[in-house]
Amino acid sequence: MTLESALKAAREAYAERNPNSKAAYDTAVQVLPGGGTRTTLACEPFPIYIASGKGGEMTDVDGHVYKDFLSDFTSGIYGKSHPALQAAISKALTTGVQFGGHTTSEARFAAGLVARFPSMELVRFCNSGTEANLNAIGAALKHTKRKKVVVFEGAYHGSLLCRFSQNEPEDVPGVLRAPYVSEVSLSVKALLDPITTEIGAILVEPMLGAGGAVPGDPVFLEGLRELATRIGAVLIFDEVQTSRLSPGGRQALLGITPDMTTVGKYFGGGFAFGAFGGKREIMDMFDVRRPNPVSHGGTFNNSALTMVAGATALEQILTPEALSNLNALGDTMRDMLNSGFQTSGAPFKVTGLGSVNQIHCTLANELRNSAHDLLFFGLLERGYWTAQRGTLALNFQNTSEDVEEFVAAVVDAAQAVTVAANGN
Numbered sequence: 001m002t003l004e005s006a007l008k009a010a011r012e013a014y015a016e017r018n019p020n021s022k023a024a025y026d027t028a029v030q031v032l033p034g035g036g037t038r039t040t041l042a043c044e045p046f047p048i049y050i051a052s053g054k055g056g057e058m059t060d061v062d063g064h065v066y067k068d069f070l071s072d073f074t075s076g077i078y079g080k081s082h083p084a085l086q087a088a089i090s091k092a093l094t095t096g097v098q099f100g101g102h103t104t105s106e107a108r109f110a111a112g113l114v115a116r117f118p119s120m121e122l123v124r125f126c127n128s129g130t131e132a133n134l135n136a137i138g139a140a141l142k143h144t145k146r147k148k149v150v151v152f153e154g155a156y157h158g159s160l161l162c163r164f165s166q167n168e169p170e171d172v173p174g175v176l177r178a179p180y181v182s183e184v185s186l187s188v189k190a191l192l193d194p195i196t197t198e199i200g201a202i203l204v205e206p207m208l209g210a211g212g213a214v215p216g217d218p219v220f221l222e223g224l225r226e227l228a229t230r231i232g233a234v235l236i237f238d239e240v241q242t243s244r245l246s247p248g249g250r251q252a253l254l255g256i257t258p259d260m261t262t263v264g265k266y267f268g269g270g271f272a273f274g275a276f277g278g279k280r281e282i283m284d285m286f287d288v289r290r291p292n293p294v295s296h297g298g299t300f301n302n303s304a305l306t307m308v309a310g311a312t313a314l315e316q317i318l319t320p321e322a323l324s325n326l327n328a329l330g331d332t333m334r335d336m337l338n339s340g341f342q343t344s345g346a347p348f349k350v351t352g353l354g355s356v357n358q359i360h361c362t363l364a365n366e367l368r369n370s371a372h373d374l375l376f377f378g379l380l381e382r383g384y385w386t387a388q389r390g391t392l393a394l395n396f397q398n399t400s401e402d403v404e405e406f407v408a409a410v411v412d413a414a415q416a417v418t419v420a421a422n423g424n
């Protein structure tokens with residue numbers, strides 16, 4: 001059996017097991033290009049449709065139950081039905097929504113964020129990580145009166161700022177790509193030195209998230225801090241994923257303070273959310289009490305539901321202790337998976353930090369997608385929800401027993417890949 005024939009058989013078994021998802025997909029493709037509205041969830045021959053979720057589990061429209069080890073690509077840190085969030089949101093629903101006005105939850109939520117991130121002396125809310133990054137870049141360029149932004153290969157800063165890889169054309173005018181996790185003093189410096197007076201912003205993920213859970217080398221990130229200061233650019237840390245690594249994100253773990261920070265995902269307590277913040281001298285441009293303030297609108301920027309959910313999550317759920325336990329569990333899971341792969345000779349390895357990880361296939365390039373897909377289908381069959389590309393993110397509902405069982409299931413499912421890859 002080859003990898004391709006094993007994958008074909010796995011897809012057929014999947015189609016057989018999921019007739020209701022297939023029917024839902026057939027309906028969806030009539031009105032949604034490709035059947036969905038989130039490319040990340042695309043799956044051949046069709047994606048699974050979810051009917052409901054509770055705690056750390058969800059049930060699909062064919063009645064299969066999955067333990068969630070994807071956590072909505074890091075965003076679903078609370079699980080499907082956290083009681084504290086349910087209570088706060090239900091209460092907010094009874095007091096009404098869509099005021100077209102302020103509620104006190106807005107500043108309550110902002111105060112919680114500012115207290116955790118010293119790099120955000122002032123903060124503005126928006127509706128996604130994409131928007132947060134676009135707004136932060138805009139603010140940085142306005143502040144420095146410069147035109148160029150530096151980003152890094154493999155980074156993902158949102159759907160309008162496409163994945164920055166070497167082979168893609170420049171997606172956004174004025175955006176320069178530099179290598180990630182390299183010594184700033186060498187390649188990045190050589191690339192940037194001739195144009196340093198044009199660079200207004202350096203935007204970086206402290207760990208590549210969608211790019212494969214690749215932690216940025218602390219020396220590299222410190223080098224960027226020094227470089228930005230030296231050339232007068234604004235250093236922006238995109239902590240949309242890495243903020244969950246500690247109460248103050250990866251920047252707190254590394255002791256590096258960027259000029260601006262962007263967050264999103266889980267901070268919205270389950271609702272669409274983004275935020276960008278920074279030094280007072282930068283963020284002051286949005287202060288309407290000043291002459292010629294910069295306008296920043298957004299109908300749902302202060303949605304009553306998001307503000308309540310976000311503030312509640314910060315105050316009641318995202319405690320330092322809870323985050324520390326979750327990330328320790330993630331470290332344990334990564335070690336267990338890596339030693340399981342090593343012992344069984346499976347062609348996989350896991351990278352990441354704390355609760356944010358990614359399985360990588362170590363086979364030749366052209367075999368990797370098939371190997372990942374086969375593992376993904378194997379895990380679905382065993383009742384685990386992950387991503388085809390190998391993303392693993394823990395949520396507060398995952399227990400250490402769950403992790404042990406999950407690791408055993410992954411190592412077991414990986415055996416099918418090893419066997420097929422060896423042509424047995």
Ligand SMILES: Cc1ncc(COP(=O)(O)O)c(C=O)c1O
Pocket residue numbers: 073127128129130131133156157158159205209210238239240241264265273274
């Ligand atoms: C590091 C990073 N930045 C930005 C974004 C974009 O966030 P959103 O999907 O909320 O627009 C993502 C989303 O995955 C991300 O991982």
